[in-house]
Amino acid sequence: MNPARKNLIRILQNAYSGEIAAAYAYRGHWKSLKDSPEKEHIKKIEAEEWDHRRRVGEWLEKLGATPRGGREKVFWTIGRTLGLTCHLSGWFMPMYFAGRLESQNSIEYEDAAVFAKELEMHDCVDDLLDMARVEVEHEVFFREMVAGHRLLPVMRKVFRWS
Ligand SMILES: [Fe+2]
Numbered sequence: 001m002n003p004a005r006k007n008l009i010r011i012l013q014n015a016y017s018g019e020i021a022a023a024y025a026y027r028g029h030w031k032s033l034k035d036s037p038e039k040e041h042i043k044k045i046e047a048e049e050w051d052h053r054r055r056v057g058e059w060l061e062k063l064g065a066t067p068r069g070g071r072e073k074v075f076w077t078i079g080r081t082l083g084l085t086c087h088l089s090g091w092f093m094p095m096y097f098a099g100r101l102e103s104q105n106s107i108e109y110e111d112a113a114v115f116a117k118e119l120e121m122h123d124c125v126d127d128l129l130d131m132a133r134v135e136v137e138h139e140v141f142f143r144e145m146v147a148g149h150r151l152l153p154v155m156r157k158v159f160r161w162s
């Protein structure tokens with residue numbers, strides 16, 4: 001198989017499963033918050049992750065590929081577990097790690113777009129870059145949430161985000 005096609009499929013399979021983990025983690029996250037504008041915002045982010053998963057799934061189908069079963073199970077479990085831990089871990093940690101994860105998601109879609117471009121799949125490039133843009137929006141939201149928090153300096157040193 002053409003290496004660009006192989007790479008694109010691999011990234012999309014990873015992203016597809018990553019989105020289910022993100023969506024369930026955000027569902028737990030907003031449910032753990034009391035009524036507030038940030039709760040509503042994270043609800044919206046959850047919906048956007050489901051939308052990404054649908055779009056990535058469509059591209060996989062067009063490429064004649066399928067999601068990887070084992071990875072789906074692992075990421076389903078990760079998402080559900082993170083969703084539950086949001087109820088236990090306090091306000092800051094879910095916000096911080098969400099932001100850190102989002103910073104990786106946008107890079108993943110940008111990387112995928114490079115391979116799609118090599119394959120001259122122009123609609124796919126546009127769609128992937130649009131999803132990368134939304135992931136950056138998510139990152140910015142969480143960055144703003146944690147800004148100025150007393151735990152941020154030490155977390156930044158250890159986990160290298162924000
Ligand atoms: Fe996403």
Ligand SMILES: [Fe+2]
Nearest residue numbers: 102105135138
């Ligand atoms: Fe996201």
